[in-house]
Amino acid sequence: MARPLGEDGGMHLIVTCAVGLEDLLRGDLQQAGARAVVSGEGELTVTVDEIDVVRSNPMVDRVAMSWSPGVPLEDAEKLCRAAGFDGDVAFRVHEKDSSVRDGIVRAVGHQTGWRNEPGDWQVNLVPGTNRAEIGPLAWAARFGAMERLPATTPPSVAAGVLRLAKLQPGMALLDPCGGVGTIPIVDAIGRDGRGLIVDLSPESIALARNNIRTFGLKDRVFAEEGDATYLDLADASVDRVVSDVPFGKRIGSNQENDTLYPGLVRELGRVLTQDGRAVVITDDKRRFADVVARDRSLKVVKETALRYNGVTPTAFSLTRVRARGR
Incomplete structure (x- = not known):
C-alpha cells in the first residue's frame, strides 16, 4: 500500500473531483509539478512534494490517503498538520456494521490517542474503500464555507x-x-x-x-x-x-x-x-x-x-x- 509520505519526501494522495473534470484537474496538477494519474471516475492518485499544489487547486473536492485497519496513522496526522491544523486530531469511522466500527474505534484510539468525534473530525476512516479522508484538506476547510441552497452548484x-x-x-x-x-x-x-x-x-x-x-x-x-x-x-x-x-x-x-x-x-x-x-x-x-x-x-x-x-x-x-x- 502506498504511503502518503514516501522515503523521497513525496506525499502520495487520492484526490476527488466531479466526474468529467478528471483530465482538466490532472493537467493543472501536472503543470504545477505533481505526478497525477486518473485512477477512476472522479478520482486521481497524486504525488506531490508540497501540499500547496493540491490545497490551492479549487477543482479538488476531497483529499485522502490509502489506509486499512491496522495500518499506522502517523502520516494522516502529518497531512493534517501540513494543511495547517494544529489542534488535537479527532476521527470517525465510516462503517455501517456497528461491531466492525466499534472494533476499529477502539483500535485507533489505542494506537493514536485520538478522540472519536463522529460530528467534528479531522480524519474520516473508510474501511470499505481503504482510505482515510483528511478533513483539513476538504474544499470548505481550504477556501471557506458558503451559505447554500439545496440545488447549489458544488x-x-x-x-x-x-x-x-x-x-x-x-x-x-x-x-x-x-x-x-x-x-x-x-x-x-x-x-x-x-x-x-x-x-x-x-x-x-x-x-x-x-x-x-x-x-x-x-x-x-x-x-x-x-x-x-x-x-x-x-x-x-x-x-x-x-x-x-x-x-x-x-x-x-x-x-x-x-x-x-x-x-x-x-x-x-x-x-x-x-x-x-x-x-x-x-x-x-x-x-x-x-x-x-x-x-x-x-x-x-x-x-x-x-x-x-x-x-x-x-x-x-x-x-x-x-x-x-x-
Missing part, C-alpha cells in the same frame, strides 16, 4: 466549469442564474476580474451577498435581482458567461425552460463581446441544444458530460457564430 464543480470558459485576468464574468453566487465567487478566489451574479430569487441574492462579504469580495463581485431573459446590461459588455441553469427537476420545470432557455440564449448573444464565450450547465440537454441551434447567434463548440451529487448534466461551451466572409 464549488469544486464551479471551478472546473470556469476552466472551460478560458477566463483571463481582467475579464468580466456574468452568471445570469447565479443563485447564491458560487461560480463568480470561486472565480474571484483565483483570478483578478469582476463578477456579476443575477437571479430572480430575493433569497438567493441575499445569500449571495452574504457569501460575497464572507469571502471579502465586495469590491469585485456584485449581486442583483434580475431576469436572465431580460438582462439590464449593455450590448457586448460581458467577456464570459458561466451559469448552472435550472434543469427543470430540482428547480423550475421543463415547461418553464421553454421560456427561460430561448430568452437566456437570446440575451447571451446580445451581451457577450465579439470574442466572448459562455459555458452553460444543464441536464435538460436536448431542449437547450435545440434552442441554441434555432437561435443561430451562438454555436456549441464543446460538450462536457459531468456527474456529481446524483445529477448528470452537460456543460455546453458556446461561442459566437462568425458571419460568412469574415
